[in-house]
Amino acid sequence: MSAPTLDRPVASDRPSAVRQRRPRRSRLWSRTGWAAAQLALLVALIWLWQKATERGSLNPFFIGQPSLVWDYLKQWYEDGTLWHNSWATLSIALLGWVIGTLAGTVLGVALGVLPTARAVLDPYLALLNGMPRIVFYPLFAVALGYSATSRVLLVVFVIIVLVTLNVIAGMRSVSPDLLNHVRIVGGRTPVLVRQVYLPSLSLWILGSSRLTLGLALQAAIVAEFVGPTSGLGYLAVLGQARFDINLTLASVTVMVVVGLVLDSVLQGVERWTSRWKG
């Protein structure tokens, strides 16, 4: 046995809890293989579900049937229900998210440069942050009716607390050296905000956007559960009220797809903007 060289792990011949990656002949091949297995699992489950409900070993009235769900989706796609309702939900979530993010940033920066105000308001922010804010929708509905305004307002209300707290945390994380440097060359608070805080905050806001946009979507959906309006959440509750499980399953499917697409877009944006970090 040759003496262990320094560029290799010394204790590599004994079993270790840290699994060492063996060099793979073709990583791409193994990755496609796993993806195929994962896809096959999903297809097999759906196929089993379909067959079991056809043969009657599972009650289709109770757990639904994939082919009937598919029929709904096809019908919605053809008559435009799909786009109309998805957009109804998405537009509320996006509008509320944009307003909430902007307002939260302004509020957060204001509280960041006014430590006294922040100290006074701190317990209230913590309280609001710990509360499930989506349950406020009925209050907005009583005040403003089942309008787009009340739904956007709910989304704003849900988002703004998180963004504010994130912005405050982001402002604290700015290097004090940098702040002092700018102060020494004569920069006052407005200059600091524009030149130092906002550029470094943009990363924080972007980083939390996956979380906040997901919440915005949930808030928009819950608002549709409560009020008879339109949108995907409304369709799901309609199915529940009519005891039509396939209708509910179809709208849940669309909501899941919308949520996943939104999330992966944001993930891509996040990766693209942080590529300089290496």
Next chain:
Amino acid sequence: MTVDTRVALRAPSRPLRERRALLTACQLGVLVVLLLAWQLASASPGWKTAVSSPSDVASVLREWLVGGRSKWSDILSTLEGAVFGSAVGVAAAAVFSLLFLLVPVLARLLMPYVAAFNAVPKVVMAPLFVLWLGFGLQSKVVFVASVVFIIVFFNLVTGLRDVDAIFIEHVRVLGAHNLWVLRSVYLPALVGWIFASLRVSVGFALLLVVVAEFISTNQGVGALIQHGQLTMSSAEVIAGIFIVGAMAVVLDLLLRIVERRLLKWRPE
């Protein structure tokens, strides 16, 4: 005159945020101002329907909590749904995350689904569960448990994967076998991650129960809020929201106390 200078000497001008008593007074002042503004706003009939008034909300709360129309069964039903649901979800997540750790093939196969479920807006499942399991406690517990399971499970799996390999090497050097590594490295790490994700998910669990009750409108604080909304009684809506908020605060406080007890061994 002399008194003034002495006071000035004894209290050097420190920023408000470092003077505890004054700060608390200011915080209470904000609360008083808010309540006064609320009461004043409710003087005009247009605002009254929208925001009710502090005195009306207080009287509704009094009736619900100690008065004739006791709503304790609703309150307890919501609380039970959130607490039992979280407990079941967390327990299942702990078991399955260890299973993932021990059977890497399973992790490799199922992880994309777990990640996908974690990214889905979870409230969308509410109508489905209400339809499947009816309006009772069982439906709430199963709904909350499955969502909490997804959140906590995702956190635990990624957390266990990030356990510092140095710790494992250290106990290995001391002669530890697999079970020992599990007990002395992974389990303590697991407890830390469980609490980290539990404090997030308990608030979320409460939200899920209330949303499920919005839909089923049968029992629970969510049903009370929804009833208030349908009868345009903003006092009842606000009282219900207050109760949900109080539950969230109390649950979070309890968790923090337990967490401090269990994680005493940690530095910092």
